[in-house]
Every structure is written in C-alpha cells, then in structure tokens.
Amino acid sequence: xxxxxxxxxxxxxxxxxxxxxxxxTAHKSPDGDSVxxxxxxxxxLKSMGYDxxxxxxxxxxxxxxxxxxxxxxxxxxxxxxxxxxxxxxxxLIFCLDFNAPGRVGDDMKQGLMDSSATKxxxxxxxxxxxxxxxxxxxxxxxxxxxxxxxELILQMGAENKLNALIGTPLYCGIMTDTGSFRFxxxxxxxxxxxxxxxxxxxxxxxxxxxxxxxxxxxxxxxRGFALxxxxxxxxxxxxxxxxxxxxxxxxxxxKKGDTEGLVNVALSIIGMKRAAYFSESEGYVKISxxxxxxxxxxxxxxxxxxxxxxxxxxxxxxxxxxxxxxxxLFKKALKHEK
Numbered sequence: 001x002x003x004x005x006x007x008x009x010x011x012x013x014x015x016x017x018x019x020x021x022x023x024x025t026a027h028k029s030p031d032g033d034s035v036x037x038x039x040x041x042x043x044x045l046k047s048m049g050y051d052x053x054x055x056x057x058x059x060x061x062x063x064x065x066x067x068x069x070x071x072x073x074x075x076x077x078x079x080x081x082x083x084x085x086x087x088x089x090x091x092l093i094f095c096l097d098f099n100a101p102g103r104v105g106d107d108m109k110q111g112l113m114d115s116s117a118t119k120x121x122x123x124x125x126x127x128x129x130x131x132x133x134x135x136x137x138x139x140x141x142x143x144x145x146x147x148x149x150x151e152l153i154l155q156m157g158a159e160n161k162l163n164a165l166i167g168t169p170l171y172c173g174i175m176t177d178t179g180s181f182r183f184x185x186x187x188x189x190x191x192x193x194x195x196x197x198x199x200x201x202x203x204x205x206x207x208x209x210x211x212x213x214x215x216x217x218x219x220x221x222x223r224g225f226a227l228x229x230x231x232x233x234x235x236x237x238x239x240x241x242x243x244x245x246x247x248x249x250x251x252x253x254x255k256k257g258d259t260e261g262l263v264n265v266a267l268s269i270i271g272m273k274r275a276a277y278f279s280e281s282e283g284y285v286k287i288s289x290x291x292x293x294x295x296x297x298x299x300x301x302x303x304x305x306x307x308x309x310x311x312x313x314x315x316x317x318x319x320x321x322x323x324x325x326x327x328x329l330f331k332k333a334l335k336h337e338k
Contacts, residue, residue: 002148002189003139004155010337012135013156017120019092022050023114027098028057028105031260032211034097035064035073036173037145041094042069044153055083056107056109061257062299066210067169083108090117097122097145099138100129113188123149126299140311143185146173150193162197164201172195172207179264180208187246222252226262232327233269237334240266243278243323263288274298276330278323285326286320305333 016022023044026034038054045052054073064070076083087093087108093115101109107255112119113132121133124142144147150170174194180185181194198204223232225248232241242262252258259279267275267290274291276298288296288307291313299315302308306317319326 022052022092023090024054024094027103030060032176033144033173035060036169037096039169057071057105063257066085088110093117093119096101099125133165144177146170162200167197167200167202171202218253219258238273240272246280263270287317289315
C-alpha cells in the first residue's frame, strides 16, 4: 500500500527496536493533521511497548486539546528545558507532517539539526529535503500525514492494534486536512481507511462536533468581523482576501485556532478561484493561501514571493510587516502570474 513496503517497513522496525528513547515531532503552528498524526503514532508505539514522547515547536490550538494525550505533547516554546533535553537524548526522532528542518521554526530548528538521533520523515508535502533525514517516507499525492500513519500501521501487520485511542486523532487529522473529505486529495483509499477507523471504535460524529461545533462567543464575533469588515473582493482577479491585525485579534480575545478555516470561507464565494488570509503573528505577517482547480496553483506564489510553499491548492507563507505591504505584494504577484 502506497509508499510502505516489506523492505522499508523492516528497516523501520529495526530502527524502532534499536531505540531506547523515541521522540515524535511536527511542524510549527500545529494543525489537525500534525497533532492527529503525532497522537496516533504515539498511542500506537506505546501499545507496541516502545518508549515514546512528543515534542512540538508550539502548543496546539484549543480546538484540538480534547484529543486524548494532547496535554502530554511538550512544547519547545513553553517547555523549553524539557523539550531541549528530549531532543538531545533521543535515539530516534519521527518528523511528521513537515518536509524540511526549517518547518519547525527557528527556535527548534537548531536543536533538531544538532541531534544525532536517527530521523524518520513521514510527510505528504511537495519537495522533501531528503538529504536531512535518514529515512524519508514521502507521498505528496496522499491527503494527509495521518492517512500515512494508518497505512504504516496496516503495513506493519498491526491492524488489530487500531482502536478508538489510536484512531480518533488519525480520523481528526484526515478530516481536517481534507476539508471534511471534500478536497480532491481525498481518494477511494482514504474512505476505505476511514471505514477501518470507524470499525475500530472511532466516534466520527464526536470528532466533527468537537472540531467544528464548539465555538466561543468571541470566536464567532471575530469571524463575523473578519468577514463583514476585513474581507476584500478582487473581482478582476477572482480572489478574496481577509486580513487581521494583532490589535484586531486582541479586541476579540483571540486564541490559536479561532480563525481556522476562515480562508476556505472566503474561497467559497461564488466566482472566487483564490483566497488568502493575512494575519499579524509574532512580529511578521503569516499568510494562508487557497485555490480551486489545476490552473490556479498558489504554492508557486507562496514560494516565489512569500518564503513559503505547500500544496498546489493550499499553501502558506510569511512576509515582513506592515500587513498592507504583504497584501499589495500578493495583488502584484497575481497580476504578474495572470
């Protein structure tokens, strides 16, 4: 199935059996897939008797903290001393949902690069930096890293280990990275895997409710403000843009995850082929790009203009403040690429 076969699975198992301390990490600004794949692999490895811990660059957003084990993920940002120790002492590091060391952020990157541990990448993004990792399991056609973790478990012959504890975060990761299974990356194999997870005990209705139907009043008001007051429609470019400054987010008591999926709402407007969300974050502008169709890639714009990258129809990037200069550059890039 997919990128895993008998030979490389045996190599992976050999590395697991040699390791005394295993650490699972993922990219900065965690999302449903990075958290879901981390927790799914963590619970699976623990069920197999391995000594595993989890260390991420920064904390998970509130809408994912309900997942079992989420509170056990150490954050380089908040638990720096213990995180530094975990990475330094690891024999084996799983690098999930990122394709290059820079994706963990500047603070954690050096610790990861200095580590002598065997590094195993499992990821679905384009252009992996295979030279950095000892083993690279990369499939850019797969909808999510969480699906790859399920495929790994199946190829290890451990389907009997699947249960609600392991399967729930993996279902969550697949669900969020496919836009609730509506993106074109959702394959027949994806649905077959989802069926296996549900049969293993995953309560799919609860996952949807916890992620999408648990809002605070501040979150609803912030999203309403963003859509009614801060959205621009560039009809000639068939593009919708939303931007929020740090002051505006503070006004609505912003918490990480409050604007999750906002860019997809902008893209859903009739006639729009692209959308972008700009927000001030940690002294720079963070940007999420989305698009529809094969003829409207946004990963190239992210890479060429905004120090970023990603999938053809879903990418991210960054730019120096002020936020308006980033928006102006995006418009210029669209006109140039048109």
